[in-house]
Amino acid sequence: MFSASHDEYDQEQQSSLKKARVLEYVTILYQASIIFLMFKVLGTSQAMKTAWIEDCLSLIPPVCFLVSSYVSAKNPTRNYPFGFHRIGSILFLCAALSLLVVGGYLVFDSGMKLYERHHPTIGMKEFFGRDMWLGWWMMIVLLWGTFPPILLGRLKMKHVKPLNDKILFTDAKMNKADWLTAVAAIGGILGIGFGFWWADAAAAIIISVDILHDGWRQTNDAVTGLMNRAPKDVDNGYSDLPQKVEAALNAFEWIEKAEVKLYESGNLIFGQGCAYVKSDDAVSADKIRMATKKALETDWRLQDFALTLCSKDRKDD
Amino acid sequence: MALLRFLIIISISLTLAACDPYPKDPGHTLAQIQQLGMMQVGVLEAPPWTNQENGGGIEAEIIQEFADSLNVAIQWHDLSMHKAVKKIKEGELDLVVGGITADTPYAKEVGLTRPYLKTGDKKEDHHVMVVPRGENRFITTLEKFLAEHQNDIAAKYRGAHL
DSSP, X not given: OOOOOOTTSOHHHHHHHHHXXXXXXXXXXHHHHHHHHHHHHOTTOHHHHHHHHHHHHTTHHHHHHHHHXXXXXXXXXXXXXXXXXXXXXXXXXXXXHHHHXXXXXXXXXXXXHHHTTOOOOOOEEEETTEEEEHHHHHHHHHHHTTHHHHXXXXXXXXXXXXXXXXXXXXXXXXXXXXXXXXXXXXXHHHHHHTTOTHHHHHHHHHHHHHHHHHHHHHHHHHHHHHTTOOOBOTTSSBOSHHHHHHHHHHTSTTEEEEEEEEEEETTEEEEEEEEEESOGGGOOHHHHHHXXXXXXXXXXXXXXXXXXXXXXXXXXX | OHHHHHHHHHHHHHHHHHHSOSSOOTTOHHHHHHHHTEEEEEEOOBTTTBOTTTXXXXXXXXXXXXXXXXXXXXXXXXXXXXXXXXXXXXXXXXXXXXXXXXXXXXXXXXXXXXXXXXSSSSGGGEEOOEEOTTOHHHHHHXXXXXHHTHHHHHHHHHHHTO
């Protein structure tokens, strides 16, 4: 089914893709171990519950990346003439929405815990024959879940630019920022130990606001991306690619002025151009072919580009 | 770097935590018990665990030993589960015993110790005691005592079921 390959990628990008996939598989395995361990020490702490849910949610971006990396490699078919590159954007929207909804719920839930003056009960717990306060076990698990993801995030970040992949970027950024969650949760547990019952709910609110914030930003990004707005680079500024393509077209002596409209399709860029010509006699099929080729050579991300001739009359409208 | 600062704060907190009794009671339950020399214990009618009529029972004996270890006396209050839950939430009781198991419907309202005796695999066979929510110094003190005496407790249980 996925026999096709990403032929839009060069050698270096192919190897980036392979490495990024391995990193995402490692992330899923590692995250699963954290989710299991966290579940073992959850107790009645709201901060732990919130951090645990965030850990569960952080499985979504790696899964989105992997699914889209296989599905989007499929060649276009008659019924899917533009290919399958958008699958990633759509999965990404679903993931962003889930962050938004769950984040909103957790802010409410944690706020209620504070309002109800919930005093978290944390007793003794024995693991591996060692009996100690469950709070210590929680902190150990939180630390185990902190440092390796930072490293994974850094490694993934290296492949973001070559692949121009926003899901990978979001995932890497979340991994790198994840230690904030652990800090908040550890602060909450330490606070409980010092007799400040509210530290737990306060930490939970910090974590859930962070989830909500991520969800809001990502939903925003995903929705506008699917609206065919002009392409943005992974660091979220508008790309100068339309201007570059226009400049490349304007360099042709027979084109008086070119207008280019581009949009994102997954990690690729598609679009169309409109060429106003000086005189109809100067145009030939060969010249249009040459100009289209030139436009496509501007950037590897530009994979589908149609150039049409526009009349001056329309320009004057 | 923020991460470094975080590590420093954590290490300072851990050092502080190691110096003092840790975790602490937000409501000072254990400190108050020791100050007054008296522990307020609610007792349900649940032989062989407790017996309101003669004040005996496995759990009553265990708690008497616990109070002895703290050098305090016990004021026993005979009541129903419903009343006991209300009183422990209001802070009038320090502890409730009486054959309570981990499947108690009040689990969301009160604090429970971890099971100190398991007579089977099901939750209804996991014996616990009811404590005030979040009084973690008192709870860990009690749980440690119960863990240290688990063989003794198991022997008492077998004795009562012979």
